[in-house]
Every structure is written in C-alpha cells, then in structure tokens.
Amino acid sequence: MQYLEELLPASDDHEIPVKVWRPREPNSVLVISHGMAEHASRYAPLAEWLTERDVAVVAVEHRGHSDHCDDKDLGHYADSDGWNMVVTDLDDVVSYAKSLEPGRPVTLFGHSMGSFIAQSYAQRFGDRLDALVLSATNRINKPQLRVSKWMVDAIKAVRGPRHVSDLIEGMTFGAFNKQFKPNRTSHDWLSRDPVQVDEYLEDAYCGFGCTTQLWSDFIGGMMTIDPTRWRKDLPVHVMSGTDDPVGEMGKGIAKHIEAIRAAGVTVGSTRLFEGGRHELVNEINASEVWEHLLSCIARPA
Template identity: 60%
Template sequence: MRKQTLQLTSTDHHQITVTVFEPDLAPRCCLVISHGMAEHGDRYAGLAHWLADQGVAVVTYHHRGHGPGSAHPGHYADRQGWHRVVQDLHQVVSHTRAQFPGCPVALLGHSMGSFIAQSYIQQHGDLIDTLILSATNRIHRSQLKVSLGLVSLIRMLRGQRHPSKTISKLTFGKFNRQFQPARTTCDWLSRDPEQVDRYLTDPHCGLECSVGLWQDFIGGMLSIDPRHWRTDLPVHLFAGTDDPVGEKGKGIRKHFQAIREAGVHQVTLRLFDGGRHEMLNETNADDVWHFLLQCLPGQAMPQSQTAQAQTDTTGMVSGLFSG
C-alpha cells in the first residue's frame, strides 16, 4: 500500500489537503470519502488501509473549516459556503478520476458529508458510479425553513463567524441526552468507549461550528432533491438503529423511500441493530467494513436489511429548534 498526501487548489484558491491510499496492484475501484461535521478525513485512515488491502484506492480530504491547518475552524466561507464545499468535492473527484483513469469511483458521505455528497451528485452525477450514504436523514423541509430563519437571526446579531454554543446544545447536546446516564458528552457517537475517547482527545474533533456554517448547511440540505438524481445511479444507505441523526431508523428509512419514489432504480438500506451514529467506528465495525466493501462498484449488490425502527426522536438540524 502506498500513501500520498497532496494539495489541490479550489476555484477560489482554497487549499484542499488530500490523502490517497493506493493498493500495491492496480485498484479495482476508488472510494472518495466526504466526512462529517466537527471531524476530519484523517479519522478514516484505518478504514482506508483495510480497503487498500482489498484492492480499493481510497481518497480522503478535509472539508473547509475542518482538519489540521484550517484557517477558520468550524467555518466554511464568508460567501457561498455550501457551493464552495461542493466544488471542493468536485476538485477531489476530478483529481481521483485523472489519477486512476478508467477506474470506477464510489462516493461515501457520512452525516454532514452525506448531504454534501447528495448535493454533489445532483450536479455531477455522471462522475460517480456508486453513492453510499452513512448516517444520513430525511429532508424535513418545513422544519428546516424555520431553523434557517432562526439561524439567520443569530447571524445578524452575532456575525457569521460566531461559533454558536446555542446551536451546538440544541443539536449535539440533544443527541447525547438520549443515552443517559452518559459517560461522556459524545456517547451518541458509538457504543465503543475507546472510539469515543479518541474523538474527545482529538484536537481537530468536536469544534463548535460557526453560525455561517449552519446557515450554509441548512440551505444546502434544502437544495437536495432526489428527483434530480441519475435514475441509474446505485445508492446504498446505512445507519445504526440507535443513531439519533437518522431518528433511530425512522428518518433514514423515509429518505430511502423518497429516493425510490424519485425513480432511482437501485437503492438499498441497511440498518445495524443497536448501532449509534458512527457505524464505521462501532463495536461491530468489522461487519460494517465488509458491508461497505460489498457496496463498491463491481461487487454483488447488497440486499436491503432494515431492522424495526425504534422510538421517533429528533433528527439532525431538521428538528433544530423544535420540541
């Protein structure tokens, strides 16, 4: 396995740090990973090493405002933040296709990164051969519009770069209250205490994001519409049945149905019993990694396996100021 770190320049001259994990032999496919909020691409190195051993080239990178060297931690940009993070992903995918010509490319988006990935394939679906969505949720349009108005008000009062503790408490804090008594503030991420502790001690994880980022994020989610996706694009969704972001299975199940109803032909959903938000870092991560491998181009298409959804809970940002 060969590892290469490089810098790509986005359209507004932003530097994108990219890491490529390349198998010793010619890869059978490529996987680009779009990570979640308040984390970074380096957290996927273990998975990338394992996939490279299976013959898969893996490309990770840091979203704007995330990871080492970020100029404005927790903030996308002062203007057109969502457009810019989607364009950054376009730079990464285009470079991947140029580096591995003729190799099918899959896109994995986790949590916030799943929504960036969905916006991306809505614009550049012809460049992706398979879309994989981890820990995503349905699009609550009415609630998102209310949330957008309130976030916009906070931005007017405090400025767009203001890191809002209020929004963090109303989202991440609400998620963790579902796992009381909790050992830490991040028990909602995984049942594996070692993985939770790694997140808590990582200086580039858990940052409070800016009001501007939240405004961009909510606006970006509102722009997602599966009716504008390629109908022949294979789409795989997976999550844990105890993931509060996906409403413990209810929200992601509804998004799965919405994608099917939009006319996308190949859609699967897999819910892992008892799993929390980061299934790739769960106690049964080995099973999840093998499932992910099955989702990649050239593999047998996994069957939908959905566990009974548990109690309805508030999903990410969609219920930001509700209840």
C-alpha cells in the same frame, strides 16, 4: 500500499487537502466525504483495510476542518457561498481520483454532514460517479429545516457570521447525547465503543464548535437536496444505525429511502445496523460495517 497527501487547487485561492491510500493494483476507488467537526485521518484504519482489498481511497478535508485549516477558520466554510464551495471542492477531488486511477469505477461515500454534501454533489455531478453510499444521513424535512435556518440566521444577524452558538450546539449535538442518559461523556451518541469516543474527545480537530455561517450554509444546502433531480441509474446505498439520533433512530432514514425510491432512483441496498449509533465505521461491530461498505463499492464489470 502507498500513502499520499496532496493539496489540490480550488476554484478560488483555497487549497483542498486530500489523503490517498493506494494499493499496488487497485480495481476501484472510494472517495470519502467526512462529517462535521471531524477529519479525514480518522478514516485511515478503514482506508488501509480497503487497500488490502484492492480499493484505492481518496479522502477530502472539507473547508473549516482539519489541521490544514487556520485556527480562525476552524468550523467555518467561508464568509459567503460556502455550500457551493464545498460541493465544488468535492468535484475537484473526484476529478483528481479519476485521474489518479483512470478507468476505475468511483464510489462516493458520505458520512453525516458529508452525506449531504455528497447528495448535493450527486445532484449536480452524478454522471461522474459509479455508486453513492450514504452513511448516518437523514430525510430532507423542509418545514423543519426552514425553522432551523430562520433561527440560525437570526442568531447570525445579532452575533455575527463567525459566532459559535452554544444554543445551536445544545439543540443539535447536545440533544443527540441526551438520548443516551446516563451519559459517560458529551459524545456518547457517536459510538458504543468508549475507546472511539475518547479518541474523538482527545482530538483537537474533533468536536469543535461551528460558526453560524457554516450552520446557515449547511441547512441551506440541505434544503436544495431533491432526489427527483438525481441520475436515475446511479446506485444509491443507504446505511445507518437504529440508534443514530441524526437519522431519527431509523425513522428519518426510512422516509429518506422512500423518497429516493419514489423519485425513481436506483436503490442499491439499505442496511440498518441494530444498536448502531452515529459513526458506524467506528462502532463495536466495525468489521461487519466495513464488509458491508465493501459490498457497496462499484467494481469493474
């Protein structure tokens, strides 16, 4: 296996950090779009396992995330046009992956925040993908999102675009964790595996607060997602845990799958892992999850 770290030039003066795991003879490529307040290196165990099965892995570090980011910019996409920037960055990464492994099928895997970025990407650039895998995602509830964006934008107007709001954190991550009382930690909602939760809490580049501007960009970006505008023959695989609060404990996921099917888009597979929380690839049954993910990856005909 070969491991690489690259900095790709973006459309502005930003450099996009990517991490690459390459087997000797790859037959397919998986691009990973990570979640909010985490980073690509957390996927190294999965990536190494996939390389043993001839899958090359390319993981992007989204803007405002990882140790490549200046401390002042942690949790902040950009001062303006942030959603478009992270989606366009992802296109640069997919293009890089295709050039690195020419002719190999490319699957995009998006987790949580990264799943919504991946959906926006597929909506704009779906012809560049061979499959899309969405993990720990949720339905696009536009009435609820409008209310959330109004609240975020009101806080931003008063406190500024780089303010990190305890209220927003409490209404999102805090509310998720309350569903697992009595709580051992502030992030029990991530996984049933205490080792994984503790490693997340000890990681300086996990669990940080995000700015009002990022939240506004994120919610605004989610509101633009519309499966009716996706490529109809792009296989979409949806996976979640029955105990993931982001997916409304499976209820929101079911509605999103219905919306994808109603739009005429190809649903390759759906899988709800019983008892699974938010980070399926870091769950107590991670080996089962990894095997399922492997089955979703597009392979040569």
